[in-house]
Amino acid sequence: MLDQFFIIDFPALVIVTLASILCALLGSFLVLTKQAVMIDAISHSVLPGIVVGVLLSGSFSILYVMAGALTSALIAVLLVYVFQHWGKIEQGAAIGAVFTAMFAFGVLLLETQVGSRIHLDTQHVLYGALELTYWANPFEWSSMPTQIKTLAVLLIITVVFLLAFFKELRLTTFDPTYARIMGYKTYLFQITLLVLISLVAVGCFEATGSILVIALFICPAAAARMLCDQMTSQLLLSMFIGLFCAVTGYLSSALLPMWLGFDMTVNSASVIALFSGIGLIIAIIASPKYGTFAK
Amino acid sequence: MSMDNTIAPLSVKDLSCRYTRQNNYALRDISFTAKAGTITGVLGPNGAGKSTFLKSILDLLPHEGSVKFFDGTLAKNRQKIAYIPQRSSVDWDFPVSALDVCLMGLYPRIGWLRRISKAHKEEAMHYLEQVKLQDFAHRQIGALSGGQQQRVFMARALAQQAELFLLDEPMAGVDQKTQTLLFDLFSDLKQKGKTMLIIHHNLQAASAHFDHILLLNQTLVAQGAPEQALSEDAINRAYSPIEA
Numbered sequence: 001m002l003d004q005f006f007i008i009d010f011p012a013l014v015i016v017t018l019a020s021i022l023c024a025l026l027g028s029f030l031v032l033t034k035q036a037v038m039i040d041a042i043s044h045s046v047l048p049g050i051v052v053g054v055l056l057s058g059s060f061s062i063l064y065v066m067a068g069a070l071t072s073a074l075i076a077v078l079l080v081y082v083f084q085h086w087g088k089i090e091q092g093a094a095i096g097a098v099f100t101a102m103f104a105f106g107v108l109l110l111e112t113q114v115g116s117r118i119h120l121d122t123q124h125v126l127y128g129a130l131e132l133t134y135w136a137n138p139f140e141w142s143s144m145p146t147q148i149k150t151l152a153v154l155l156i157i158t159v160v161f162l163l164a165f166f167k168e169l170r171l172t173t174f175d176p177t178y179a180r181i182m183g184y185k186t187y188l189f190q191i192t193l194l195v196l197i198s199l200v201a202v203g204c205f206e207a208t209g210s211i212l213v214i215a216l217f218i219c220p221a222a223a224a225r226m227l228c229d230q231m232t233s234q235l236l237l238s239m240f241i242g243l244f245c246a247v248t249g250y251l252s253s254a255l256l257p258m259w260l261g262f263d264m265t266v267n268s269a270s271v272i273a274l275f276s277g278i279g280l281i282i283a284i285i286a287s288p289k290y291g292t293f294a295k
Numbered sequence: 296m297s298m299d300n301t302i303a304p305l306s307v308k309d310l311s312c313r314y315t316r317q318n319n320y321a322l323r324d325i326s327f328t329a330k331a332g333t334i335t336g337v338l339g340p341n342g343a344g345k346s347t348f349l350k351s352i353l354d355l356l357p358h359e360g361s362v363k364f365f366d367g368t369l370a371k372n373r374q375k376i377a378y379i380p381q382r383s384s385v386d387w388d389f390p391v392s393a394l395d396v397c398l399m400g401l402y403p404r405i406g407w408l409r410r411i412s413k414a415h416k417e418e419a420m421h422y423l424e425q426v427k428l429q430d431f432a433h434r435q436i437g438a439l440s441g442g443q444q445q446r447v448f449m450a451r452a453l454a455q456q457a458e459l460f461l462l463d464e465p466m467a468g469v470d471q472k473t474q475t476l477l478f479d480l481f482s483d484l485k486q487k488g489k490t491m492l493i494i495h496h497n498l499q500a501a502s503a504h505f506d507h508i509l510l511l512n513q514t515l516v517a518q519g520a521p522e523q524a525l526s527e528d529a530i531n532r533a534y535s536p537i538e539a
Contacts, residue, residue, distance in 0.1 A: 032389065164408055171399050174389045177380060178451075181353055182403060183373040229435040231390050 024242035045076030047106025336505035377452035400454030442473030
């Protein structure tokens with residue numbers, strides 16, 4: 001029983017912990033700049049890049065996959081821009097058109113090219129495969145799942161970036177025009193955030209799939225937005241809400257069916273996404289300042 | 296004392312602006328020099344291009360003609376220039392307090408990779424006091440009144456220790472107390488040799504507040520001392536519909 005926990009549940013918990021913290025931190029910036037829809041676009045558009053990465057490397061090699069995903073995310077951003085400025089389409093429509101087309105292309109590539117050679121299927125892409133992770137010996141570095149390493153590196157990069165440029169990020173997200181006049185390269189901060197968001201979306205890809213990761217990016221950040229008036233507390237609170245939903249969500253999916261005597265498994269990522277959504281609803285209703293029942 | 300031998304904080308020559316190449320000009324052929332230690336009022340009807348004028352000066356819109364700040368370009372003099380946009384241009388729900396916003400004026404001096412210290416906060420508080428907002432320092436900006444919001448942005452401009460202030464309708468939708476306070480602050484700044492360019496919507500009492508007037512309607516209809524630039528004839532020309 002304990003062995004099973006260490007080999008299967010422990011690594012999954014580490015993954016959801018890292019993923020939820022990363023998503024909440026970066027998701028806060030999307031929510032603050034009212035660009036939450038970007039994560040929809042990015043998480044879907046990375047798919048063709050991931051598939052190409054898998055095809056080129058012959059396995060789920062994280063460097064190839066990351067490079068592929070980043071390339072397709074940047075192509076998506078560029079296409080949105082082109083559609084918007086040359087096609088005279090509003091941003092929402094441009095994003096909707098680009099991400100569905102790219103996702104569809106990814107699915108077709110996956111079905112026709114990858115086949116059974118490599119373990120990557122559509123279901124995996126959509127809902128993640130948290131249950132499939134295992135860590136043969138949690139006290140041994142060499143058997144640590146790649147996902148954990150990837151997410152840990154991303155978390156370090158993200159936290160260092162946020163700490164180092166916190167005040168510039170506050171300025172450029174709150175008042176980009178003023179920042180530009182003051183000589184700040186506002187677009188550099190935007191691009192760095194988008195790159196980090198794309199990388200994290202891919203880093204979480206195996207854990208949560210490309211659709212459910214959206215919940216982790218948006219729900220905790222939006223819930224925190226209902227509850228505080230300070231940017232530091234926004235980041236910290238969204239992190240805790242994300243973490244809480246992820247951990248309770250995972251544990252419920254892993255343990256509840258068994259305790260209740262059902263002989264079945266449920267998809268952890270779905271439960272986590274559901275818990276995040278419920279968390280947001282509670283925040284919307286119960287927020288003392290901005291909630292439904294607030295004065 | 297003579298101001299003539301000092302460098303003009305702002306000189307604009309033949310400035311024209313159109314949003315895209317296909318569009319007509321929103322502004323044409325504006326030439327104007329702001330002398331140090333003066334307050335210039337930019338007046339004109341709605342749609343005259345007053346905001347466009349400020350934004351072109353600041354390189355926020357594509358434009359033709361030349362704009363010189365002090366002895367050189369905008370890039371070289373950013374620290375000396377404070378811009379206060381129209382109130383509608385920021386997200387008032389953003390989780391920042393009055394103090395946070397005021398502190399932003401200090402960022403260039405704080406520098407990269409450095410944290411905001413207690414001394415910086417004290418300095419920012421000093422500027423908030425100048426606009427009588429010390430008691431609201433920790434309030435989220437959306438919870439302030441329109442006039443208070445305008446004063447927060449003025450405090451940020453003060454914190455920047457700017458020499459040239461460009462203000463887009465600072466008096467729009469603010470209470471009487473804020474108007475008096477801001478006009479007092481402007482004459483204070485003028486005494487200290489600072490220069491201001493202020494978009495204003497009200498022709499009345501303009502001569503009391505401004506040294507120089509730019510009367511705009513897509514082009515410069517008149518400029519000069521208030522009595523002269525706001526002659527009945529000039530006002531009629533600026534406010535009558537433009538012939539096609």
